[in-house]
Amino acid sequence: MPQIDRSLIADAPAFAGLDAAALDDVLSHALPCRLPKGEAAFRQGEPAEKFFLLLHGRLRVTRLNAQGQQILVRFVNPDDLFGVAMAIQSPVYPGTAEAAVDSLALAWPNSAWAGMIARHPTLAVNTMRALGARLQDSQQRILDLSTQKVEQRIAGAVLRLARQAGRPSEAGVKIDFPLSRQDLAEMTASTLYTVSRTLSAWEAFGLVEAGRQSLTVRDAPGLQAIADAEG
Template identity: 25%
Template structure:
């Protein structure tokens, strides 16, 4: 799992060695689906009868709390496994899964997985280890978001996005996923106005620059100091 040590936003990937081939070798049938940016893969109230494996692209998981604020709990890129841990039938989704870019997703029926788990303990251990770690991080992410200043949360988010989706270019780290200030606000449970104010501060201080909705990190050390800032009210 990739996660910046300042806390906050988490970017998730599967544990070492876990791949789609594990499902196929276990005899599980997978169904591939394609999504465009902003398409919802599932939402609260949808049947919770499948697990999902990200074949390509970027997907984010988020919850809505309080006054309809969004909190991103995980951002997955290529090979991330997601969905609820429970294999009990009759449950419903309680989070949103949204494609950030064009994405290919494989879906596997939980009923079939349950049968395999009964006969293949090694497969079961890998699967539950992967999902339980992501769920643990999700809870920690939401808790940390609620008690940190916007500037601290935003600096943490930018560092994580740079670590996960950045490309070195002329001494800068360019985040290759295009995002608006509203997108950033949704990821840290804040408002567009608050994020725009802090982004302007970061630019004046020479920490970042933005062009065509692409953000470049210019001073990661200074951003890390901001990410480790004091907690406080939004």
């Protein structure tokens, strides 16, 4: 078994409050999992046999309905848990997680979960908080879908991405992983056509700089004003 350095996971909120010995115990059951761009950690409907912590990179979690239409549930950022189907007693993964860029994760077999939370109850509390935060996000998204117009939702999504995965660049804050018009459409319950038109209009106003699978926010307050507009 390869020895994994404790410092890799010490900063993850999921393992906050665990001491060095506990971290070593947790790590002793983990296996590294390389995910080249495009590869899936798991696919919707597969038996849920593992859960993961993202160390480096970025994953897209998507969900299909019966008719094959797809939405983008969320992006997984470093230090996030993902694939925690066993926390909700689901025998299968409810979505698909694939690498948006070359990524590295740690994987634990589900069988290790029960022992881990029994020995380290803090883990259950931390996981509860993580789920609670995601529940909050989901309910906010439902509210946005229910009450906002498409342009506002796209503005909100872009601002959130810039906050979570933005890197300062010459022209503003650049979202530092490939992001297509289709991705934004699947995040905002819209279509790639509408997203394309919207970004073109914003670019004309100097709010963003839009490229092929790339997006730079030039005027965050301007976007925020669009997101906050009533209508």
